[in-house]
Amino acid sequence: MSISESAHSSPTAATIATENTRSTSIRSTFKAQSAIESLSSIITTVPDSSNPSSSLLNDPEIASQISSLLRKADAGAGNDNLCRWLYDTFQSTDPQLQLVVLRFLPILAGVYLSRVTLRKPLAGFEAVLLALYAHETTSRSGQPMTVNVPDISHPSIYHESNTAVKNNATNLNLAVISPSLEPHGTVRSTKRARIVGVALELYYSKISQLPVASKFDFCEFCEAWASGGDHQQDSSVNNNGEGLGLDQRERMRIPLSWELVQPILRILGHCLMGPDQKQNKQLFDAAYCACKSLYGRSLHGINPKAMLATGSLLSLAKLSLDSQNDGIDYTEIRITNAISL
């Protein structure tokens, strides 16, 4: 999962590496071009670009066309060409192109989860989701993701005194944040949340490379999943809710189990407190709205864990709004009238 920086010691290794990168980049450009070509039979206008995978990822025109196709009433069936394209593009194993597929995951998962109770054929959507799940299963080799919650009484690299205390009585709490993954060939309904959840975990792991518009889509759906368009839950939710781009058909309250809520929370945390939030007020607002809606939902279900997490996110968002007004820049020098040496 972590990006490994390859350090090359000898110049020969370095040249080989550059050549490799060059040939990889040629190959990936080729792949991207063929992806664009096959896409051109599905959407109406595909702009010419020197950097095909970047334009697939960032071009708003392409994005809006694909989005509206995914939102069409009959989208996601087994013979859906767009789903096929997304599936093939993801299977190309080119990281840039895989990002393009992930960029549309919020809409795909959003539409899928909202419609799945309507008993429509959604095999196309499911194929893409299963591909993402399988990718993650392979890259984690099925292993669970765990966290050793540190015990502060034990010295660590960030402790001030570096006296190595020989304290063998470590009191680490092992927490499983994502259980082990078993292979799935179909979406069984009791595994649906897990499969989408793992796809969202994959989305989160690449989130810093994804465009803001995609995160914005996610926040919109997340708000709808939690409330189902039912604003009576919390009348204090600002009325931006209606301004969001989802139509009533897509606003479906869905079951939110922890395996789905947990990755959702991580993504929302990123949208509220990550690097984009400072530049993009719109994303912040959408994430805030989604978070409020999730808080309302957890309050209604009296779900302590979800209440704690969403409650923290909400207060952090409020704190960051407050601090934007009176933020002190500690890296600024002291401005004096008398400048001395």
Place this chain on the structure above:
Amino acid sequence: MKAQAVLAATTVAVIATVLFTTVQPAPAAISCGTVDKFPAWEDKKAASDYPDLNPDRVTQLPKLCNVNFSVPITKDVDCTKRKATRAEMSESGENEGDVEFVREVCANGVCMKTSEVEAKLDKGNIEEAESSLREGLSLNYEEARALLGRLEYQRGNLEGALRVFDGIDLQSAIQRLQPSLSEKSSSKKGRTKSDVPASVSQHAASLVLEAIYLKAKSLQKLGRLTEAANECKSVLDAVESIFHQGIPDVQVDNRLQETVSQAVELLPELWKQAGCNQEAISAYRRALLSQWNLDNECCARIQKGYAVFLLHSGMEACPPSLASQVEGSYVPKNNLEESILLLMILMRKYHLGKIKWDPSVMEHLSFALTLCSQTSVLAKQFEEIMPGVFPRVDRWYSLALCYSGAGQNKAALNLLRKSLHKHEQPDDLRALLLAAKICSEDSDIAAEGAEYAQRAISNAQGKDEHLKGVGLRMLGLCLGKQFKVSKSDSERSRLQSEALKSLNGAISFEHNNPDLLFDLGVQYAEQRNLSAALRCAKQFIDSTGGSLLKGWRLLALVLSAQQRFSEAELVTDAALDETTKWEQGPLLRLKAKLKISQSKSMDAIDTYRSLLAIIQAQRKSFGPHRSVSEVEDDKVNEFEVWHGLANLYSKLSHWKDVEICLEKARELKQYSAEMLHTEGVMCEGRGHAHDALPCYINALMLEPFNVHCKIRVGALLFKMGPNALPVARSLLSDALTIEPTNRMAFYYMGVVHRDAGRLADAADYFQAASMLEESDPVESFNSF
């Protein structure tokens, strides 16, 4: 105004360095000149630590140095606050009634006004401005440039500042600084007194480093972030190469330290703004793992910034390098671990009084720990916080959430009881609802929960009205539970009808909440309103898309209660299709029981066989080191399988097989009432009634409320003759109190009455038994 004082004071301090060395041997703190920490101005107690320091002399200092302050230097000068915007500076100048705020440049004990120099700069004559500074203050070229650069920077003329700084060859200046200091460090052991060369070169270093730092700041403000980051990085590189041996604390020049701290803090920010996340991570690590002599607040800011970055940037940081690791110390292995560690350290620092309280640290920590489902660790953090930070009711509520999230409902409820006490906040809606929820899971305290729920309903008004539905739902659940421990028939029927009414009332508030449908379905099923229960179960499966196992189970059980076994089996098969192997245990068990009900014993045995196969596979694939909690929930329980199989064989009167199964079950759980019950049945079946009785009695000792054993003992006693009839009867009526829908209890009750000659009563009991038989599910509805 205060800001000015600080600045002036800094000036003083720098000059004071020179002064004090001549006037008297300077105490360590003063030679550092840290105004923020100037002991005499902090409090008297601190001043007594520095007996050499004369407060009068300190106030005279400005005069001695020929510097004018616009504010008097007193103890009250607040050096911690600064607001460094030009606009404010000029504003505060106006407030004081000054004509215009006049800038001065000071060096070598001389001050000059800058208006002339500024005029030259405005014309673009850097050289002229520089030479007039050099002449006026007898400076060398670099010093003059550094002053000019700072002047331009303060005037907000960033391009100009960059032009001025570009005129200095900073790299060669740094190189010139290096040998002189390494000399010093090599000879420092012998000479403790001669600090002068050190402080001079520190001063020179400070000059150069500040110049580079201001260059970085100017570039940052111009939006040239990568360049800014590289300049800022070169400040730190320079510090490391100049002072590679480090400087003893007492000798650090204040201004140098300030520049270094600011550069350390700025660098990761710059990389972040530039979008270079990996660089930001290494800058953070460099800031926190190297020794920069940062003050507590600055270090805390960096730690928090890094923790937040790790939590929310979406960048996976590789674990810290081996170089930074001390043997035996904990090294975080991923983002979450690292950020939790940092946030915990920050909390600890606050507890030790080293830093100010920052509410966001606790919120971040709470978010991170909840993500890992470690709310019990979070509870510990809440407990450690000193009183006075949170209102206690809020803290109790947060703690209750943590404990409840960690499954420690008892602790959570005790805290909620405190906060709902009449002297605290008895009407707090959220606490009431959580308390009611906890009570609704335990029939012994369900009555208490019903009270909370009622209070919640009456308090759900105004903007909280949307929570009325939640209150009603909790009320319904609590009443339903309370029903199970209620002793009187009239109360029972009241509880049942009220539970239904509340749940139906809740639905009108939350018509799209499937959980409510489920609760209602179970309630109907328990009251044997099977068609309504069936409707609810179907709706629940539809609205959840069949994603929850309990929905399938409810539907199958309701169908089995309607004696529609083959349909129930179809539902179970459909559910099996929607689950994976590990979750199939409860469904297969259900299926086996359905087979038994249809008298397909061989099929049932097959089903048990596949259950056992799953258990084998499970044991292999999970291995011994899987955490217990992972396997625990809803996975197949081997003991139950053997026990179920034993029951099946005893129905078939295959006593030998029963014995084998019981043996297997006993290996897993030595003392179990259910197993003893089956053993008793086996003894009875083999015609050894006198062996059966001790089994049942032992079982009742393990579980005094075991209904099945009570009934069996009752049945055995009744067979022993008329003398035992009253005992048998009381045992059976006991059983009926515990489980009012047990058809076997009704049946034997009928038998007892018949033998006692009360035929009308007997007929009633038999009728009840037969009615119950027609609506008996294969597994109790209590299991939800």
